[in-house]
Amino acid sequence: MPRAPTTADVFNAVAEPRRRAILDELARRGPRDVSRLVRSLHLSQPTVSKHLGVLRRVGLVSATAEGRRRLYRLNAAQLRPMHEWVSRFERFWTHQLDRIKQRAEGRAAAHRAEHTTRN
Amino acid sequence: MPRAPTTADVFNAVAEPRRRAILDELARRGPRDVSRLVRSLHLSQPTVSKHLGVLRRVGLVSATAEGRRRLYRLNAAQLRPMHEWVSRFERFWTHQLDRIKQRAEGRAAAHRAEHTTRN
DNA sequence: TAAGTATATGCTCATATGGGAATATGTCAA
DNA sequence: TTGACATATTCCCATATGAGCATATACTTA
Numbered sequence: 176m177p178r179a180p181t182t183a184d185v186f187n188a189v190a191e192p193r194r195r196a197i198l199d200e201l202a203r204r205g206p207r208d209v210s211r212l213v214r215s216l217h218l219s220q221p222t223v224s225k226h227l228g229v230l231r232r233v234g235l236v237s238a239t240a241e242g243r244r245r246l247y248r249l250n251a252a253q254l255r256p257m258h259e260w261v262s263r264f265e266r267f268w269t270h271q272l273d274r275i276k277q278r279a280e281g282r283a284a285a286h287r288a289e290h291t292t293r294n
Numbered sequence: 295m296p297r298a299p300t301t302a303d304v305f306n307a308v309a310e311p312r313r314r315a316i317l318d319e320l321a322r323r324g325p326r327d328v329s330r331l332v333r334s335l336h337l338s339q340p341t342v343s344k345h346l347g348v349l350r351r352v353g354l355v356s357a358t359a360e361g362r363r364r365l366y367r368l369n370a371a372q373l374r375p376m377h378e379w380v381s382r383f384e385r386f387w388t389h390q391l392d393r394i395k396q397r398a399e400g401r402a403a404a405h406r407a408e409h410t411t412r413n
Numbered sequence: 414t415a416a417g418t419a420t421a422t423g424c425t426c427a428t429a430t431g432g433g434a435a436t437a438t439g440t441c442a443a
Numbered sequence: 444t445t446g447a448c449a450t451a452t453t454c455c456c457a458t459a460t461g462a463g464c465a466t467a468t469a470c471t472t473a
Contacts (some may be wrong), residue, residue, distance in 0.1 A: 202386070243469060328450055362439065
């Protein structure tokens, strides 16, 4: 079974640096039309449109026709599951205690490894 | 310029569901060797090894030789930049106030687009 | 209606991916 | 040593991607 259709989920959509750039831009400056994004991100128009297409498909942005231009607006709520997923790991670098525990485990394993075998 | 080598960064590494599963497992149960992961995740051994390879390359896990098996251990700190990036969007779904503000910005921008310059 | 502007799409190309199967490598046990 | 186990790597294949270019679409304005 080859790779699954990727750009169909938020994690993959956001894995593309330029798509993150687009989201950043929309978050910072509010709704923007395509040409404006093209100018601020220094990308070709088709490239921007395609990335916006991916973001739209996963619901991270929505577009409203505004004459012949299209206003894209951030729909950040779709990032929530991702935020929740990463947040589950927050404790690993936040709490001193966990850091210590983790290091201790590390040492134990290293110690074990050192003595069980000779490499 | 075709696509950039992807699995070279954390965002991409984590875009793969099975790789997230591996990280989840390591986070929940602590260090694990490959066969154990193979069994709990119901994936083939080569598949697991390959995914671990990607995770290792981006620093999300580290391995210590433990006899003929290899103990993989989570290195969640690498997720921090990602956590920080997503967190910047947290306000969009957390605070009622921001939600309202966002809509207001949206309207303002729409208004501007309609009335200001023609590109 | 005919240009002109703003966006979206289609096509092609080079490359990345992930899985499966087979195999290499390294390690332990008898 | 030899054979069993644990893990990594290689090869092949089908498919996904992203970029550039050209073109289709839509709306707007002269």
